[in-house]
Amino acid sequence: MLFLNKSEIQKLGQNIIQTSIEKAYEIMLSKDYHMPDRMHTSDGQNSLLLMPCFSGQYFSTKLVSVFPEAVKHGQSVVNGVMVLFDNISGQPLAIMDGAAITAQRTGAVGGLGVKFLTSEKIKTAGILGAGVQGFSQARYLLFNRRIETLYLYDVNLEMAGKMIEKLKQEFFGIDYVITKTAAELVEKSRLIIAATISHTPLFNAESGALRGKTFISIGSYRPDMQEFPDSVIEAADAVFVDTLFAVDESGDIATPLKKQAAIREKIKEFSSLFEKNTYVENSTIFFKSVGMGLFDLTVSSAIYDMALKKKIGQIIDF
Amino acid sequence: MLFLNKSEIQKLGQNIIQTSIEKAYEIMLSKDYHMPDRMHTSDGQNSLLLMPCFSGQYFSTKLVSVFPEAVKHGQSVVNGVMVLFDNISGQPLAIMDGAAITAQRTGAVGGLGVKFLTSEKIKTAGILGAGVQGFSQARYLLFNRRIETLYLYDVNLEMAGKMIEKLKQEFFGIDYVITKTAAELVEKSRLIIAATISHTPLFNAESGALRGKTFISIGSYRPDMQEFPDSVIEAADAVFVDTLFAVDESGDIATPLKKQAAIREKIKEFSSLFEKNTYVENSTIFFKSVGMGLFDLTVSSAIYDMALKKKIGQIIDF
Numbered sequence: 001m002l003f004l005n006k007s008e009i010q011k012l013g014q015n016i017i018q019t020s021i022e023k024a025y026e027i028m029l030s031k032d033y034h035m036p037d038r039m040h041t042s043d044g045q046n047s048l049l050l051m052p053c054f055s056g057q058y059f060s061t062k063l064v065s066v067f068p069e070a071v072k073h074g075q076s077v078v079n080g081v082m083v084l085f086d087n088i089s090g091q092p093l094a095i096m097d098g099a100a101i102t103a104q105r106t107g108a109v110g111g112l113g114v115k116f117l118t119s120e121k122i123k124t125a126g127i128l129g130a131g132v133q134g135f136s137q138a139r140y141l142l143f144n145r146r147i148e149t150l151y152l153y154d155v156n157l158e159m160a161g162k163m164i165e166k167l168k169q170e171f172f173g174i175d176y177v178i179t180k181t182a183a184e185l186v187e188k189s190r191l192i193i194a195a196t197i198s199h200t201p202l203f204n205a206e207s208g209a210l211r212g213k214t215f216i217s218i219g220s221y222r223p224d225m226q227e228f229p230d231s232v233i234e235a236a237d238a239v240f241v242d243t244l245f246a247v248d249e250s251g252d253i254a255t256p257l258k259k260q261a262a263i264r265e266k267i268k269e270f271s272s273l274f275e276k277n278t279y280v281e282n283s284t285i286f287f288k289s290v291g292m293g294l295f296d297l298t299v300s301s302a303i304y305d306m307a308l309k310k311k312i313g314q315i316i317d318f
Numbered sequence: 319m320l321f322l323n324k325s326e327i328q329k330l331g332q333n334i335i336q337t338s339i340e341k342a343y344e345i346m347l348s349k350d351y352h353m354p355d356r357m358h359t360s361d362g363q364n365s366l367l368l369m370p371c372f373s374g375q376y377f378s379t380k381l382v383s384v385f386p387e388a389v390k391h392g393q394s395v396v397n398g399v400m401v402l403f404d405n406i407s408g409q410p411l412a413i414m415d416g417a418a419i420t421a422q423r424t425g426a427v428g429g430l431g432v433k434f435l436t437s438e439k440i441k442t443a444g445i446l447g448a449g450v451q452g453f454s455q456a457r458y459l460l461f462n463r464r465i466e467t468l469y470l471y472d473v474n475l476e477m478a479g480k481m482i483e484k485l486k487q488e489f490f491g492i493d494y495v496i497t498k499t500a501a502e503l504v505e506k507s508r509l510i511i512a513a514t515i516s517h518t519p520l521f522n523a524e525s526g527a528l529r530g531k532t533f534i535s536i537g538s539y540r541p542d543m544q545e546f547p548d549s550v551i552e553a554a555d556a557v558f559v560d561t562l563f564a565v566d567e568s569g570d571i572a573t574p575l576k577k578q579a580a581i582r583e584k585i586k587e588f589s590s591l592f593e594k595n596t597y598v599e600n601s602t603i604f605f606k607s608v609g610m611g612l613f614d615l616t617v618s619s620a621i622y623d624m625a626l627k628k629k630i631g632q633i634i635d636f
Contacts, residue, residue: 003321003634034361043352043372046408050368050379054361061368063379063401067408075407083381083401089393090364090385095413097636316321316632318415 001092001318004303006100008312012303014143018108018115020302024294025112025271027055028243035293037245045069053293058304059087060297062098078102078132084300092318094304103136105299106291109242110193110216111140113287116273117240118145118191118214126151126189128182128202128227130163133195133218138163141193142171149175151185153202186210194227195219199251201226207235214285217252221290226251228286230259236286238278239266246290253288319410319636322621324418326630330621332461336426336433338620342612343430343589345373346561353611355563363387371611376622377405378615380416396420396450402618410636412622421454423617424609427560428511428534429458431605434591435558436463436509436532444469444507446500446520446545448481451513451536456481459511460489467493469503471520504528512545513537517569519544525553532603535570539608544569546604548577554604556596557584564608571606 027033033055041048049064064080071077080098085091114125125147127138131154138150150167154160157178164176179185182203186192194202195218210232217227233239233256247253247267257263270287273279307313345351351373359366367382382398389395398416403409432443443465445456449472456468468485472478475496482494497503500521504510512520513536528550535545551557551574565571565585575581588605591597625631 005634005636034359036359039357039368041352041354041370043377043405046372046405048370048377048379050357050370052359052366052368054364054366059361059366059383061366061381063410065377065403065408065410067406070407070409073407075409077408079403079408079410081401081410081413083399085383085397087361087364088385089388089391090383090395090397091388091393092383092397092399092416095399098410314634316323316634318323 001316002094002304002307002313003316004094004096004307004313006097008307009097009100009104009303011312012306014108014140016302016306017104017299018111018140018143020298021105021108021112021295024298025274027294027298028271029274033294038293051293051296053297054087055294055297057087058084058297058301060084060293060300062101062293062296064098064102082296082300084304094300096300096303101296101300103132105295106133106218107136107140109289109291109295110137110218111144113216113289114141114144114191116277117279117285117287119281120145122190123148124151124189125191125193126153126185128153128185128192128194129196129219130154130156130159131195135163135166137193137195137218138167139170142174147174149177151177151179151189153179153182153185190214192216193218196227197225198227199225201229204229205231207231210235211284212282216287217250218289220250220252222249223251223254226255228252230256233263233286235284236266237280237283238268238285239263240268240270240287242270242289243292244269245292246288249290250288319634320412320622320625320631321634322412322414322625322631324415326625327415327418327422327621329630330624332426332458334620334624335422335617336429336458336461338616339423339426339430339613342616343592345612345616346589347592351612356611369611369614371615372405373612373615375405376402376615376619378402378611378618380419380611380614382416382420400614400618402622412618414618414621419614419618421450423613424451424536425454425458427607427609427613428455428536429462431534431607432459432462432509434595435597435603435605437599438463440508441466442469442507443509443511444471444503446471446503446510446512447514447537448472448474448477449513453481453484455511455513455536456485457488460492465492467495469495469497469507471497471500471503508532510534511536514545515543516545517543519547522547523549525549528553529602530600534605535568536607538568538570541567541569541572544573546570548574551581551604553602554584555598555601556586556603557581558586558588558605560588560607561610562587563610564606567608568606
């Protein structure tokens with residue numbers, strides 16, 4: 001059995017990860033997969049998510065633990081284990097760091113949103129949230145677009161500073177600017193990506209001030225969470241979701257939808273862009289991702305194949 | 319992170335495993351655990367079981383794949399991965415061979431049935447089924463009782479022969495006898511343990527012929543499976559289940575219960591024996607186990623603690 005830790009996963013590069021997310025959308029279109037609803041169990045305030053998915057040569061299950069108090073012990077709140085199995089024999093093939101897989105694939109889901117739903121010419125972008133996911137969103141944004149000024153906002157200034165230091169080591173020749181408010185970031189950016197655990201919108205804005213911009217929401221994976229004000233989805237010419245589960249699972253769609261049923265008509269699956277790219281330059285776009293096991297499956301499958309080829313990882317006697 | 323494979327798990331001995339199952343029953347009595355219903359997903363004829371459980375210092379999830387066609391590729395039908403996590407930080411601590419954990423803990427559940435529900439003086443016992451589970455049942459039976467003649471029945475004579483060869487290497491001074499029929503085995507044994515995947519009862523017998531014997535059913539984990547004829551549960555003075563889920567999950571209880579509602583009154587939780595041992599010598603007993611995540615948790619926790627102490631296993635850089 002092959003074991004891959006965080007740094008081994010990161011070695012494999014962004015291209016392979018993003019290509020795997022494209023493959024996941026193609027599999028969605030072909031319907032050649034089996035993915036039960038995400039399973040969830042809570043023990044007090046701690047949660048465990050169980051995300052199985054079957055398709056083609058492999059099947060996988062990602063186990064993600066969310067322990068809010070872990071931070072008090074100086075440890076990450078989100079941890080996880082990714083298990084990849086052979087889909088013919090049922091045998092386990094690989095164990096991977098689940099948190100690293102999540103960060104990479106979620107970054108690439110955002111990156112693909114940038115690739116399909118912004119103009120190639122955009123020069124400004126902003127990231128709301130300087131956590132693990134915010135950093136990963138920034139990496140995949142900069143992988144897809146030649147940004148001149150990258151704005152960053154986080155309530156925690158120290159974390160924002162650290163994130164910029166890390167980005168500078170990998171992406172050069174970019175002006176990194178920490179804004180004082182989320183509203184300032186939105187005003188200055190053509191593309192806004194939010195990766196927070198906010199329960200209330202991060203800014204207020206009239207629809208008019210949002211026109212021509214692309215908004216990507218990566219946080220708000222529960223109905224009681226919301227990153228963008230209702231005006232974003234109201235202003236949007238088109239709304240995309242990575243999976244239709246997002247409509248119920250995320251407060252960024254469920255909450256405005258409760259008030260205005262007509263919003264539902266704007267909502268399309270992101271995978272539809274692979275049949276026909278309907279993006280219109282300078283239109284207002286909202287893309288909401290909640291993630292799914294199929295992403296984890298295609299990403300971990302590609303990582304496994306590549307790791308074997310490049311002889312990366314630790315082989316364990318199972 | 320610690321990684322433990324099959325042979326490392328087997329090294330740790332039967333006592334530690336059986337003591338962990340006793341601990342699981344004590345935890346059940348104390349109610350100090352969180353165990354959601356076993357989760358299950360099927361992709362065609364292949365299945366994946368997901369069994370999380372939280373209690374005390376650790377929580378765990380066992381993933382078990384059941385791929386019936388794997389045998390055609392010369393591989394085991396049942397495979398699995400056991401993941402043990404820290405219950406304070408949510409961090410994964412250990413990965414273990416899930417099939418080995420299942421075999422050991424299921425053997426010990428049967429062994430504890432033998433310990434509590436048979437006379438210390440029994441000299442004869444029979445095992446129905448010479449698969450992985452049948453072998454494990456035999457090991458824990460012989461760990462608990464000084465059996466003089468062990469009967470074994472399996473439709474596959476070659477497998478029965480191989481199982482006896484393996485048992486002979488570990489348990490000496492025992493007459494091992496392969497019977498021609500399941501009925502012959504039942505007739506000659508004071509204790510009968512079935513570990514098969516049978517969908518129909520393995521033998522027919524009048525209630526009178528079953529009196530004074532102890533029956534343990536380890537297979538029939540689905541309502542469409544049944545190992546023992548209805549006459550077993552009818553003849554039984556007492557019926558024990560490892561968990562009340564067994565009443566609905568196993569055809570060995572669900573099927574006769576449909577015909578005679580009064581059977582329900584006989585059913586007691588095995589854990590009740592830890593409050594008061596109600597076993598009466600020479601009575602007729604039926605014990606049905608379907609297993610549960612709590613067993614996997616206490617067994618893998620004890621294995622983890624012991625492995626760290628004895629420096630067994632492979633440490634992986636997570």
